[in-house]
Amino acid sequence: MDNSHNNPDKSPKEDGKRPRSLITSLIITAVIILVFTVVYNMIVGSRYTETDYTQFAQEMDKGNLAEAEIRTDRIIYLTKEQASLPAGQQKAYYTGLPLGADTLELGDQLLDMGVKVKFPIVEDNSTLLMILYYVVMFGGVFLLMRMITKRMSGDGLMGGIGASKAKVYMEKQTGVTFKDVAGQDEAKESLQEIIDFLHNPQKYADIGAKLPKGALLVGSPGTGKTLLAKAVAGEANVPFFSISGSDFVEMFVGVGASRVRDLFQQAAKVAPCIIFIDEIDAVGRSRDSRYGSNSEQEQTLNQLLGEIDGFDSSKGIVCLAATNRPEILDKALLRPGRFDRRIIVDRPNLQGRLDTLKVHTRKIKLAEDVDLRKIAQATAGAVGADLANLVNEAALRAVRHKRKAVNQEDLMVSFETVIAGTEKKNTVLTDMEKRIVAYHEVGHALVAALENHTQPVSKITIVPHTSGALGYTMQMPEEEKYLHTLQELETELRTLVGGRAAEEVVFGVQTTGAANDIQRATALAKNMVAQYGMSKALGLMAPGSVSHQYLETQTYLDCSQETAALVDREVQKMLSDALEAVKELLRQHRGLLDEVSLYLLSKETITGEELMTYVNREGEATREESQEVPETQEASQSQETSEA
Ligand code: ADP
Numbered sequence: 274m275d276n277s278h279n280n281p282d283k284s285p286k287e288d289g290k291r292p293r294s295l296i297t298s299l300i301i302t303a304v305i306i307l308v309f310t311v312v313y314n315m316i317v318g319s320r321y322t323e324t325d326y327t328q329f330a331q332e333m334d335k336g337n338l339a340e341a342e343i344r345t346d347r348i349i350y351l352t353k354e355q356a357s358l359p360a361g362q363q364k365a366y367y368t369g370l371p372l373g374a375d376t377l378e379l380g381d382q383l384l385d386m387g388v389k390v391k392f393p394i395v396e397d398n399s400t401l402l403m404i405l406y407y408v409v410m411f412g413g414v415f416l417l418m419r420m421i422t423k424r425m426s427g428d429g430l431m432g433g434i435g436a437s438k439a440k441v442y443m444e445k446q447t448g449v450t451f452k453d454v455a456g457q458d459e460a461k462e463s464l465q466e467i468i469d470f471l472h473n474p475q476k477y478a479d480i481g482a483k484l485p486k487g488a489l490l491v492g493s494p495g496t497g498k499t500l501l502a503k504a505v506a507g508e509a510n511v512p513f514f515s516i517s518g519s520d521f522v523e524m525f526v527g528v529g530a531s532r533v534r535d536l537f538q539q540a541a542k543v544a545p546c547i548i549f550i551d552e553i554d555a556v557g558r559s560r561d562s563r564y565g566s567n568s569e570q571e572q573t574l575n576q577l578l579g580e581i582d583g584f585d586s587s588k589g590i591v592c593l594a595a596t597n598r599p600e601i602l603d604k605a606l607l608r609p610g611r612f613d614r615r616i617i618v619d620r621p622n623l624q625g626r627l628d629t630l631k632v633h634t635r636k637i638k639l640a641e642d643v644d645l646r647k648i649a650q651a652t653a654g655a656v657g658a659d660l661a662n663l664v665n666e667a668a669l670r671a672v673r674h675k676r677k678a679v680n681q682e683d684l685m686v687s688f689e690t691v692i693a694g695t696e697k698k699n700t701v702l703t704d705m706e707k708r709i710v711a712y713h714e715v716g717h718a719l720v721a722a723l724e725n726h727t728q729p730v731s732k733i734t735i736v737p738h739t740s741g742a743l744g745y746t747m748q749m750p751e752e753e754k755y756l757h758t759l760q761e762l763e764t765e766l767r768t769l770v771g772g773r774a775a776e777e778v779v780f781g782v783q784t785t786g787a788a789n790d791i792q793r794a795t796a797l798a799k800n801m802v803a804q805y806g807m808s809k810a811l812g813l814m815a816p817g818s819v820s821h822q823y824l825e826t827q828t829y830l831d832c833s834q835e836t837a838a839l840v841d842r843e844v845q846k847m848l849s850d851a852l853e854a855v856k857e858l859l860r861q862h863r864g865l866l867d868e869v870s871l872y873l874l875s876k877e878t879i880t881g882e883e884l885m886t887y888v889n890r891e892g893e894a895t896r897e898e899s900q901e902v903p904e905t906q907e908a909s910q911s912q913e914t915s916e917a
């Protein structure tokens with residue numbers, strides 16, 4: 274809780290700054306009070322008009338005085354004319370009295386003339402009261418001033434105005450520890466040293482070890498980079514500064530740079546601490562023009578580099594940065610002494626996903642029937658943020674349904690919401706469109722079901738989703754796969770073109786609904802040819818190189834033009850071969866295709882099991898047929914294969 278506890282060496286560092294801002298505040302407070310007093314006296318004074326003593330004496334001689342108040346230094350008096358006016362319009366006069374004048378005698382004299390005389394009560398503690406009054410006022414104004422300057426960020430009034438409103442978030446304690454981060458064991462291990470260093474910078478300094486200044490967390494969005502950085506701060510029990518790279522990017526030249534300066538200044542005050550820069554690629558992109566850059570960004574980057582080089586790491590500042598595009602970062606950022614450590618934060622595997630689900634369901638009441646492993650299996654490719662979202666959606670759904678605990682159905686439905694977008698019930702498809710979508714989806718599913726190497730289909734639906742998909746076929750991998758055989762990839766390719774094949778076979782049309790399938794099929798075929806060495810034309814050669822490794826695998830060709838043309842031709846051939854093969858397959862199973870599609874049209878959503886009963890029934894039917902006519906060799910062979 275107590276911050277000063279963590280950094281006993283805090284006060285000496287602040288010494289340089291404090292007095293200056295303190296004196297500024299003091300002076301400003303004094304000026305405010307002075308001005309206030311002068312103005313107050315002026316307002317109060319304007320109620321009386323000063324006259325000279327002669328005039329007072331004349332009025333007195335004429336017996337023209339109505340009232341007089343005799344103070345130690347002055348007489349305030351009211352003439353008879355004024356006294357006859359209504360109270361609001363009366364104008365009193367005053368004139369000075371020399372110090373030591375015999376006010377009592379003057380009073381008696383006036384009394385004799387029938388003037389109403391008043392002596393103000395002078396309490397002997399009035400000076401004390403006055404002092405007290407000023408002290409309280411001074412204190413009040415001073416505190417107010419300090420509050421205002423604090424609010425304006427930073428130290429001193431002037432500093433506060435200069436510092437722009439960069440969105441620096443400082444958390445004294447993040448409250449996040451490694452326990453809250455599921456999986457990511459390698460990343461945690463690499464970060465452990467940083468934690469140790471933050472705990473005890475001196476230990477490293479003593480031995481003369483070069484201390485790490487920064488580490489780059491690399492991984493897809495939502496994999497938990499921010500979470501990890503926070504956990505490092507939590508484990509080390511140090512404050513956590515976070516800012517997003519895009520906050521540095523401003524229209525005005527110089528603002529970004531001043532924000533960087535400001536950030537490091539603030540951090541230096543509370544060291545040891547963690548500075549976390551999210552989306553560092555926004556400022557740190559390479560300065561060569563290939564990715565487009567401008568002078569503002571360059572200035573900001575230079576400032577950042579300067580600050581990183583500048584701070585004394587023995588104080589215990591560690592700079593963590595996150596990106597999903599390390600390849601576009603300026604090389605200068607990655608040089609030793611800067612973000613030279615790279616920590617990969619991968620998409621979670623099956624175990625990682627299961628752990629993530631467990632972490633996020635810790636505080637959620639789960640029904641007996643919940644099987645997190647099943648959810649983990651179904652969510653291959655999902656990142657931690659997706660899973661957190663999924664669990665929350667499930668909990669919300671349980672509340673909507675007025676249940677006390679989250680059950681498996683909640684989780685499964687939320688899975689679809691998160692992965693495929695919420696069911697969009699109001700998209701109205703015409704009947705013809707619906708038929709095409711149904712055949713398209715069944716086309717995918719049937720290919721997947723009929724090819725024996727494939728994963729079973731878990732669900733087919735033609736209910737449109739907000740993600741834009743008019744329908745989808747959900748495959749459920751039983752286990753995580755890291756290795757894929759040629760055969761499996763070919764099956765995947767055929768499954769992908771299954772939708773378009775069904776459209777062509779049944780309706781003789783080609784629709785835009787297959788666009789995404791075609792993209793994915795093309796990418797897959799391209800990978801097979803250019804990366805996996807799975808084509809006859811190129812053989813083992815891999816002219817492709819991968820970039821954007823952490824976002825998605827996209828292949829870029831790095832070869833002669835002839836080879837590139839060959840790759841293109843080969844990809845084209847693979848795709849058209851696959852399409853032809855699938856069209857043939859669907860023609861052979863046309864009856865099954867119609868049956869399942871009509872059933873899907875009537876129910877809108879069918880499960881994988883329902884699909885399999887149709888598929889198996891067809892299998893039995895053909896078996897019976899072939900048993901009736903066991904004459905040809907082919908027929909008995911097909912019987913064997915279908916039994917196997
Ligand atoms: P990134 O910074 O990589 O985009 P975040 O750290 O912001 O991702 O993650 C977003 C949210 O996803 C986190 O707040 C957390 O709830 C959840 N999350 C991500 N990865 C994990 C993980 N490994 N374990 C637990 N929760 C995670």
Ligand code: ZN
Pocket residue numbers: 713714717772773786787790
């Ligand atoms: Zn499709």
